[in-house]
Amino acid sequence: MEKSNLKWKIAQKLEYKWWQKYLRTKNVEEYLTSKSAYWDAILKSIAPFLTVQGQQQILDAGCGPAGIFMVLKGNHVTAVDPLLHKYAELPHFNASDYPWVNFLHQPLETFQQKETFDIIFCINAINHVNDIELCYDRLVAALKPGGVMVISVDCHRSNVLKKIFQLLPGDMLHPVQLNLAEYNQKLTKRGMKVLNDMLYKREPIFDYFITIAAKNQH
Numbered sequence: 001m002e003k004s005n006l007k008w009k010i011a012q013k014l015e016y017k018w019w020q021k022y023l024r025t026k027n028v029e030e031y032l033t034s035k036s037a038y039w040d041a042i043l044k045s046i047a048p049f050l051t052v053q054g055q056q057q058i059l060d061a062g063c064g065p066a067g068i069f070m071v072l073k074g075n076h077v078t079a080v081d082p083l084l085h086k087y088a089e090l091p092h093f094n095a096s097d098y099p100w101v102n103f104l105h106q107p108l109e110t111f112q113q114k115e116t117f118d119i120i121f122c123i124n125a126i127n128h129v130n131d132i133e134l135c136y137d138r139l140v141a142a143l144k145p146g147g148v149m150v151i152s153v154d155c156h157r158s159n160v161l162k163k164i165f166q167l168l169p170g171d172m173l174h175p176v177q178l179n180l181a182e183y184n185q186k187l188t189k190r191g192m193k194v195l196n197d198m199l200y201k202r203e204p205i206f207d208y209f210i211t212i213a214a215k216n217q218h
Contacts, residue, residue: 007095008130009123011175015128016086019065021091031092032066039071041212042123042200049195049212050148055116059142060101061108069101076100078117079195082107108135116144122151130184140190141157143215149192151213154206161205180209187213 023031024214042093043052052058056183060067062081065087074167079099087093095103104111120143124180129135143149163176184194192213201208 005130008175011026011128012083015085019090023090026092028091032070035066036070039068040146041047043066043071045198045200046196046210046212050119050150052119052174057115057144061111061118061120061122062128062196063103064125065090068121068123069098073098073100076102078102078104078113078126079176080104080106080108080111100130107137111138111142113142116147117142118144118147120149121145122149124152124154126151126183127153127178129176132176136190140192140215145215147215148195149187149213149215150210151183151187152200152208152210153183154203155183155209156160156205159205180207180211184211184213187211191216 006101052072052075054076057074058069058072058077060069060072060077060079063069063081063084067079067081069077069079077098079098079101079105081087082105084095084103084174088095095101097124108125108129120139124133126135139149156177159179180197184197187194192215198210198212199207200210
């Protein structure tokens with residue numbers, strides 16, 4: 001566990017440095033406008049399986065500085081990320097711009113609240129965590145019966161490359177290296193039903209999938 005924790009801490013430092021470098025040359029207004037358009041496109045692509053209706057309890061898990069929380073005005077949104085205190089140093093993130101969001105600076109592993117959520121988004125975050133099994137436990141526990149979870153992640157196409165990445169620091173930003181079936185199995189063994197796996201983008205090593213899953217009513 002110590003080795004895993006160290007790997008995660010390194011990944012978190014690299015994650016923030018990546019955001020610093022990436023946003024350094026981005027005009028704040030233009031970036032936020034383009035990011036909002038990106039999230040609107042994501043919501044449109046998953047509309048056959050999920051519609052955000054307003055006045056819903058929504059969790060944005062691993063929200064980053066410009067997460068899907070941006071376009072969820074009219075809902076009761078909780079956004080969780082262990083780097084929120086660092087993102088507050090960036091001009092591209094100002095929590096007061098999003099009065100409909102309750103921001104929580106903590107890792108997903110420690111997230112526990114009494115209320116549960118109608119919808120959970122975990123966008124490009126589940127492969128950044130330290131304890132993936134505990135994180136899936138937290139996510140599923142936080143979802144209401146009949147609620148919908150949307151998880152997006154880069155999935156390995158090649159099992160050979162997956163093993164290499166798991167053994168070597170080929171992608172230090174992402175401590176978790178799995179394929180789509182392995183990610184989905186973590187949902188189904190917790191009583192979730194996968195409604196759709198949407199291939200959103202294909203890259204040289206990874207396929208970027210958006211998975212929509214529902215929690216059983218009982």
